[in-house]
Amino acid sequence: MREKEVVIRIENLVKRFQGRPVLDGVNLEIHRGETFVVIGSTGCGKSTLLRNMIGSLKPDSGKVFLLGNDITDLHEDELDDVRMKIGMSFQSSALFDSMTVAENVSLGLIEHTRLQKSVIDIIVKMKLELVGLRGFEDLMPSELSGGMRKRVGLARAIAMDPEIVFYDEPTSGLDPITQGVIDKLIIDLSKKLSITSVVVTHDMKSAMAIADKIAMLYDGKILEVGTGCQIQKSKSEIVQQFITGCHDGPIHFFKQKEDYLDHLV
Amino acid sequence: MTNPIVAIGKTTINFFQNASSVLSLLATTIWWSVFGLFNRKASGSQSILNQMVFAGVQSLLIVFFISLFTGVVIAMQSAYQLRTLGAVIYVAPMVSISMVRELGPVFTALIVTGRVGSAITAELGTMKVSEQIEALETMALSPVRFLIVPRFLALLVMLPCLTVISDFVGMLGGLIVGVFNLGLDPYRYVTFSFNFLTWKDVWTGLVKSVAFATIISIIACYVGLKTQGGAEGVGKATTLSVVVSFILIVVFDCILTGLFYFSNM
Structure with a gap:
């Protein structure tokens, strides 16, 4: 092999x-x-x-x-x-407080690519869908629970399709159920x-x-x-x-x- | 117990290391500011505008009140002395020259340090201890370009503007005392105020405000990025940033005044 x-x-x-x-x-x-x-x-x-x-x-x-x-x-x-x-998901999520969920996820794409805004918006929605948070684009990090923050951090980490x-x-x-959700997410992301x-x-x-x-x-x-x-x-x-x-x-x-x-x- | 000579040695080394790091941060910030002019993303321009509103527009009220009462106090104090010489009209140039040369630039810088410098340090310090700065670096985004340059450029533009406003408002304070207390003719007061002012008074004041803007932004950002140890660390960093900026503003004011008025310039 x-x-x-x-x-x-x-x-x-x-x-x-x-x-x-x-x-x-x-x-x-x-x-x-x-x-x-x-x-x-x-x-x-x-x-x-x-x-x-x-x-x-x-x-x-x-x-x-x-x-x-x-x-x-x-x-x-x-x-x-x-x-x-590479992408990194931090222990404290490390979301940028002054930015919305969508702005957090799209930051790398805006700064490092020449993609149009409409395309970036679609990518952001796709990444948030992967972590089960589509529809939360306009919320601020302070409005999210601990588990949701971790998932947004994860969406941001995979935004640039890292290796x-x-x-x-x-x-x-996190509580045991949210722990299970995050574990499944890590497995799914690795496989998908x-x-x-x-x-x-x-x-x-x-x-x-x-x-x-x-x-x-x-x-x-x-x-x-x-x-x-x-x-x-x-x-x-x-x-x-x-x-x-x-x-x-x-x-x-x-x-x-x-x-x-x-x-x- | 620590040997005092060792302690002095360590403090000296620490001082020079920090001084060289601050200068290096300043050089990097200037480089990114110039480079950024040719490579500015929309998010960067928006960030500068936001910072200009915060540092400049929102500081207007406090600058107005402090400058107005400063002008009033200088007029009253100088009138008290000049009245004995029968030269009360000279209150006008006294106020205008001291505001434009010294008090306008210095007081505005001290106000902005307390209001804006402390906020910058607290914000960057919180970002540091909550791993947001590390998150930026992991996303291959330079904290200098992304966080420091907008704050540096915003202060560089807004502090001289605030200084000019402070100069005028201070003169207005003097005018109020001159007209309503000393019984001077307003037209004569204004003419006297401006006749004694030279262009050198104006440009040296503005050069000072540019130097102070550099000090405030770089010290606030440097101390913020060096913050360690949670909420207590952020509090200590904010205090340190304000204290160091205050000292440097007064020291550089002294140096620049010496350079402009006691050398062959």
């Missing part, structure tokens, strides 16, 4: 904040068309990894190849050319538009529902990569603790007790 094209390759990625390594030698390959989910506990560096993948953060060392381009080495203009081929869509915690802060999806989440239920492949990030490194089934059957205690959500295990929520007295006094 022919191996699918690698669209994202990360080699020995290291990123430190104030000397503390958040990513400490991450290696990863993501293939065209797959839905790749990065899981890990809160604050483990998932969003930092995502921001390195889209060039918002520069790594301290290592390489990130996005659609064949080493984005750690690119000038801002060249990086913009690569960014035209890859990145999702930062797409289901966090053949988009490569990279999802960062700590929601295991969502990860299992959408992922072709799951990678567990722990202690700044990728601990394990595999299909949902493989991850569920993993022999790693860390992975098992994360899947089951057990408070007792190798992943420490509290700091070690040995130095507690020293720290107190």
Whole structure:
């Protein structure tokens, strides 16, 4: 069987904040068309990894190849050319407050294409139909619920027909039904538009529902990569603790007790 | 405890880094402003118009009142002194020259800093902490071109306009005192006001207002884009932006006055 094209390759990625390594030698390959989910506990560096993948953060060392381009080495203009081929759905939706839903979705098309307004209006309606929000074009972001904002963010992310869509915690802060709707939307978009999806989440239920492949990030490194089934059957205690959500295990929520007295006094 | 020498060193380095970043932002903004003249999308022009209305038209009322009462106060204070010399008519040039050279440009700049500069910082700061700036970058849209250039150009046009209005309204304040309190002939008062004014008074005042517009817009935008840490961060950034702009306006006023009136220009 022919191996699918690698669209994202990360080699020995290291990123430190104030000397503390958040990513400490991450290696990863993501293939065209797959839905790749990065899981890990809160604050483990998932969003930092995502921001390195889209060039918002520069790594301290290592390489990130996005659609064949080493984005750690690119000038801002060249990086913009690569960014035209990707879309990003933010944790907070990041909709532009001063613009309507339609203006949010159409912004990239207006700024980067020479399409006529009538054509852009049709594209906006098509994208909003895909996320189930056709008819909401004239509302302001402040008039939308959390789930609707996420869906508008998604419509904006796919407005330019990107090759890859990145999702930062797409289901966090939503009720279970809306979570299910967003999960289905991610699967549908990947299938209907053949988009490569990279999802960062700590929601295991969502990860299992959408992922072709799951990678567990722990202690700044990728601990394990595999299909949902493989991850569920993993022999790693860390992975098992994360899947089951057990408070007792190798992943420490509290700091070690040995130095507690020293720290107190 | 931090070593005071280390603290001074860090503060100095921080100061120069920020100063160089502000200058770099100014250079980028000027470049995009010039480049944008040949490459302006409809949304950009609309954005500049909106900013001009906000920064200029909506500032008219406060500029009017502050300038009017400033003119009244200068007229009363100078009349108090000049009356002892029997030279009350010289209240007219006193008011006109001090308004056109100094008080018009400086007071208008301080008003606009408080009203517009703070709003710019708060808006950009909120956009920064809610990931909207990052969303723009991910969509390959430059925040400088999209957010800063319209605000910069709007202030560059509107602040000199407001300054001219402030000059006239200040003179009107003086005229009210001159006619109704000091019993001067209105025609004689106006003639005296303008006879003592030179073109140099006018253009130096306008050059100052252009310099102040640059300071207000660039500092407000820079501090806004550097905002970190949620609502508290936005509050702190807004205060910082106003304080830094106030200081720079007064310092540059001093430098420009020295340059225009105490050098061989």
